[in-house]
Amino acid sequence: SYVLTQPPSVSVAPGQTTSIACGGNNIGSKSVHWYQQKPGQAPVLVVYDDSDRPSGIPERFSGSNSGNTATLTISRVEAGDEADYYCQVWDSSSDHWVFGGGTKLTVL
């Protein structure tokens, strides 16, 4: 089945820009969605269809997708962005949703 690979952790200083990668075979041909999950809370959709933002999500969150890697970029990182981030795709070969293993973002 389809596998999504994320780095376990990423660290960034406040005010800087960081990127979280999501690797998958020819992921560029799929629509990638990203979720933010803070401790003890439900996930929140922050980017969908590779690069669109739901209403209420700051413009600081952006996404891209090409080849074998999709990327979530957070600019001007704030302490409140500290969370786990998950990528997600629909695997049409087996008709089911696949999540990446998640990346813990630490704001230094």
Place this chain on the structure above:
Amino acid sequence: QLQLQESGPGLVKPSETLSLTCTVSGGSISSSLYYWGWMRQPPGKGLEWIGSISYSGSTYSNPSLKGRVTISLDTSKNQFSLKLSSVTAADTAVYYCARQKSGSYYSPFDYWGQGTLVTVSS
């Protein structure tokens, strides 16, 4: 504002059936605009999709759960439900219900319930 709330037993015995209900307020589950789904997250681990149901009652579920999943709609109560049979300790997790943001099975999940912890133990 759409809200989803999971409810059900917090403790289930091994080999029994886990049953959860998601009550939706602020919107109708019978709207053709949306699909509805269940996810879970074992303690300290990542997210796993369990299955989804359409406004018309069509269902699809994670093949890894090997036919143990039943999802249904109750439009009269604006609820949808999950049943997971033959549970083991590996099914211990926080279970979330969620809405898919458009009327297609491949649309992402834009509204989530707060989650409910289900522990499988004798």
